[in-house]
Amino acid sequence: MNILVIEDNTGDYYLIEDYLLEKSTDLQLTHSLNFTDARELLAGSNTYSLIFLDLHLPELSGLDLASAITSLRPGTPVIVLTGYADLEVARSCLSMGVADFLIKDEINPEILYKSVLYAMDRDRFVKKLERARLDYEHVFNLSPQPMWICAYPSLQIIKANHAAMLRFGYSNAEFQQIMHHDLLPDTVDSSSIRTFSETREAGKPYALGVHHLITHSGEGLNVELYSNDLIYQDVNAKIFLANDITEKLYHQQTIEAQNTKLKNIAWTQSHIVRAPLSRILGIINLLEIQSQDPDELANWLEQIRASALEMDQIVRNIVEQTKGLDIKSSL
Amino acid sequence: MNTAIIIDDDRLFQTIVSKMMHMVNPELKLIMCENGQSGLEALANIGGEAEMTFLLLDINMPVMDGWSFLDVYGSLSLQIKEKIRLYMVTSSTDPDDILRAKENPDVINLYIKPLSMEDIKSILVCT
Numbered sequence: 473m474n475i476l477v478i479e480d481n482t483g484d485y486y487l488i489e490d491y492l493l494e495k496s497t498d499l500q501l502t503h504s505l506n507f508t509d510a511r512e513l514l515a516g517s518n519t520y521s522l523i524f525l526d527l528h529l530p531e532l533s534g535l536d537l538a539s540a541i542t543s544l545r546p547g548t549p550v551i552v553l554t555g556y557a558d559l560e561v562a563r564s565c566l567s568m569g570v571a572d573f574l575i576k577d578e579i580n581p582e583i584l585y586k587s588v589l590y591a592m593d594r595d596r597f598v599k600k601l602e603r604a605r606l607d608y609e610h611v612f613n614l615s616p617q618p619m620w621i622c623a624y625p626s627l628q629i630i631k632a633n634h635a636a637m638l639r640f641g642y643s644n645a646e647f648q649q650i651m652h653h654d655l656l657p658d659t660v661d662s663s664s665i666r667t668f669s670e671t672r673e674a675g676k677p678y679a680l681g682v683h684h685l686i687t688h689s690g691e692g693l694n695v696e697l698y699s700n701d702l703i704y705q706d707v708n709a710k711i712f713l714a715n716d717i718t719e720k721l722y723h724q725q726t727i728e729a730q731n732t733k734l735k736n737i738a739w740t741q742s743h744i745v746r747a748p749l750s751r752i753l754g755i756i757n758l759l760e761i762q763s764q765d766p767d768e769l770a771n772w773l774e775q776i777r778a779s780a781l782e783m784d785q786i787v788r789n790i791v792e793q794t795k796g797l798d799i800k801s802s803l
Numbered sequence: 804m805n806t807a808i809i810i811d812d813d814r815l816f817q818t819i820v821s822k823m824m825h826m827v828n829p830e831l832k833l834i835m836c837e838n839g840q841s842g843l844e845a846l847a848n849i850g851g852e853a854e855m856t857f858l859l860l861d862i863n864m865p866v867m868d869g870w871s872f873l874d875v876y877g878s879l880s881l882q883i884k885e886k887i888r889l890y891m892v893t894s895s896t897d898p899d900d901i902l903r904a905k906e907n908p909d910v911i912n913l914y915i916k917p918l919s920m921e922d923i924k925s926i927l928v929c930t
Contacts, residue, residue: 739897743863746894746916747813754819754917761826761920775815 475588476502477524478510478541479553484576488524488553488584495585507531507540514544522591525570527554527561534558538565547599549591553579571595617713620647620655624701624708627652631704639716641688652712656683656697685714693718737793745786748779755779805854806832807927810842810872811861811892816916820859823923831927839867843875846887855886857926862893862900869893873907884909890926892916 475492479485485503492499502518504510507529514520525541527533532540542550549571554562562573571591574583612619618636622629632640632647642650680697687693695714702709755772807824809817821833834849836842842860849856862869869891876889891904891913904913914922 742897743895746896750894750916751813751815751819754816757917757919758819758822761823779815 473498473521474500474502474519475522475524476504476510476513476518476520478504478507478529479524479526480505480529481526484526484553487579491579491581491584492588494581507537510541511544514541520545520548522588523548523550525550525552527552527558527565534561535564535568538570539568542569547595549595551587551591617715619711619713621702621704621709621711622652623704624710627710629655630709636714639687640685640693646688654686656685656695658684682717694721733793737790740786740790740793745783745790748782748786751779752776752783804830804832805857805927806834806849807857807859808834808836808842808845808849809859810836810839810864810869811859812837812864813861816861816892820918820923823918823920824927826920827923827927837866838864839869839872839875841866842872843867846883855888858887858889859926860889860891862891862895870903873909876909877907888926890914892918 473496477485477488479488482505489501489503492501502513502520504513508531510529523541523545525538527537529537538550538552546569550569552562552565552570552573553576554573555576559575562575565573571594572587574587612631613633615633616635618633618639620629620632620636629647629650629652632642632644637643637647640655678698678700680699683695683697685693685695694717696717698713698715699710702711704711755776759769759772805828807821809820811817817835821835824831824833834845836845839860842858846856846858860869860872876884888911889909891910892915893900893913894916896915901913904910914926918926
């Protein structure tokens with residue numbers, strides 16, 4: 473474990489070194505005599521698990537010094553060393569992320585070691601919490617489904633995830649400047665959202681139905697909207713998920729349009745094609761029953777031809793109609 | 804005298820059917836109508852003169868189609884209807900049309916065009 477000790481008093485440094493090595497031999501100590509050296513070391517690539525900091529250095533001291541060190545290595549636990557005179561300042565340091573403070577005159581190996589262990593444990597715990605927080609934030613931010621969070625009941629958008637920004641074209645800052653109903657104008661009075669909250673127990677959880685969403689570029693999308701209640705950063709909020717079904721609806725409409733065309737063709741088959749066909753068959757029935765004189769026979773043949781030509785034209789029309797079943801041209 | 808009213812916008816069908824009907828019954832009086840509207844007028848004109856009236860009704864016609872004709876016909880009195888035998892004739896093989904015709908109590912039967920001599924005979928069976 474690497475420990476940096478920033479201490480201008482060499483006597484104090486050796487004391488600390490002795491105490492620490494008495495408790496553990498697995499320590500590498502680096503000594504820095506002043507702030508300038510310390511700053512150089514902390515700006516470098518060395519990693520330190522812990523920093524001891526004397527609050528009185530020649531160039532800098534007190535809160536300014538503590539804040540300068542913590543900001544050079546955020547996340548590295550800092551233990552402040554001080555005298556009785558600076559007790560108040562040392563206490564204030566704790567609120568700036570300093571892990572602990574020790575009064576030089578009271579230090580013994582036991583106290584020093586306990587403070588180190590405590591600072592390291594606390595550091596591990598804080599880092600674990602931070603990782604968990606990041607994991608959950610990733611679940612939201614990196615979800616492939618567009619999601620956003622609104623304060624409730626104001627419906628002011630607090631935060632949107634990457635998929636929402638990408639799909640709807642608003643930046644995170646732009647999201648925070650628009651209201652929920654700018655995004656979804658048909659939920660303008662938020663009554664559908666309120667009704668939803670009241671009817672949730674009735675067994676229709678989450679789903680808000682299909683709504684019209686306006687993107688940054690003014691494009692209208694059809695989205696299936698889902699919502700749930702949550703407390704976000706200590707305020708009542710709702711999380712929304714929008715499932716873009718614009719494409720799906722487009723295909724559905726295409727299929728419906730094709731269905732209509734197919735029905736029309738079937739109707740034509742049944743009604744229009746059979747009209748001249750039944751006429752031809754009718755004439756044949758008649759000719760079979762009664763022999764006709766030549767003039768009349770010629771007339772019937774002409775009628776058969778006319779009906780056959782009519783049928784031919786109808787079949788050609790059906791072929792034309794079938795060509796129109798192409799997806800693009802049917803809408 | 805028995806009468807047949809053929810309500811159909813297809814002139815050729817009218818000609819063929821009237822020729823075939825006259826083969827079965829040369830005495831039959833024939834009235835041609837091009838749509839349901841003129842069919843209703845013809846029905847009103849013959850009044851009580853005819854002994855028996857055979858009505859052949861097409862489905863798809865301009866002005867008033869077969870279904871609209873049936874709506875009006877359904878409201879006529881039984882006294883008028885008892886001397887009328889109504890048949891539907893269509894070139895359609897649409898099952899919806901066939902079912903709808905069968906469900907109508909005024910329609911005795913539905914024939915798919917063309918009509919055979921046997922069809923004509925069964926229509927004019929009373930003569």
